[in-house]
Amino acid sequence: MSEEKKLPRIEIIEKYCKGCHICVEFCPTKVLEMKGFVVSVKDLEKCIKCMQCELRCPDFAIKVHAE
């Protein structure tokens, strides 16, 4: 019955990421994680498209593409 959820696309520009953890910490559903020095997507299914990571990233490294 459940309609398939349309997932956003989280674009991470690794060249810009300085690994400050802000996005990982302030994501309300813990979608992101650190992989080495840069951020990566851990669980895209949980994303609620709140855009908090994109808003708070000081390094212009995250973009959330959602319709």
Added chain:
Amino acid sequence: MAFDYEKYIRPGKLPHIWCPGCGHGIVMKGLIRAMDSLKLVKEETAIVSGIGCASRLPGYIDCCTLHTAHGRAAAFATGVKMAKPEMNVILVGGDGDGTAIGGNHFIHACRRNINMTYIIMNNYIYGMTGGQFSPCTPTGHKASTTPYGNPDPGFDIAKLAIGAGATFVARGTAFHANQIDKLIAEAIQHKGFSVVEILDDCPTTYGRRNKFKSVIEMMNRLKEVAVPVKAAEKMTAEQLEGKVLTGVLHKVERPEYCEEYAKVIERAGGAK
């Protein structure tokens, strides 16, 4: 949909020089969103700065920019505005640049009420030069030049601006990122000298000397100390102890300097 910051950034300038977790990047994004919401034309917008970490900001934004002497952003910006009153002039700088070395220029720009917007990123320290204490470093806090704690009380930039005669004063924090663009947009639209103080974090030279374990701890501190002005009306003096008010703190109308100066020119019979 993701916001397209790139259209306001000079090609090839990113990644920027600011340290991991520095809030200046968050403020720059707020400024770009504010510029976009007001549809400012790049050719008619000038961003002026002095020296310091925050003052590196104009280098990244694709519009008319001016990177000037330490503390002299207000002086150079006044020149730009007087020569071209139709331009939107935005000043950016840090607390050391704006209130210590440029303190004199800052108070007199406030007094004149010239139609410009000053964004002060207050990170409580001189970040770029090695973490010396600034006039905004809170009492007891440590800096490279006050290793046993700062004996001076810190400036309240908003109160200083109101006292000096600024007609629009607002305060935000780097944590409350979605509020920054709204405050800056309102300040740019205000006719007169508008000051927006953004409380910021400097994990490299301030945080590590003052026992902040991480950037997250510094961000959470900003979250804890900030109280919106509306919420503060219902709070007692005891509850407000140690808190900082955020939002639009002061907004009045007063004759604007460029217009008043044009009248002087007219009275003198010049500039036909």
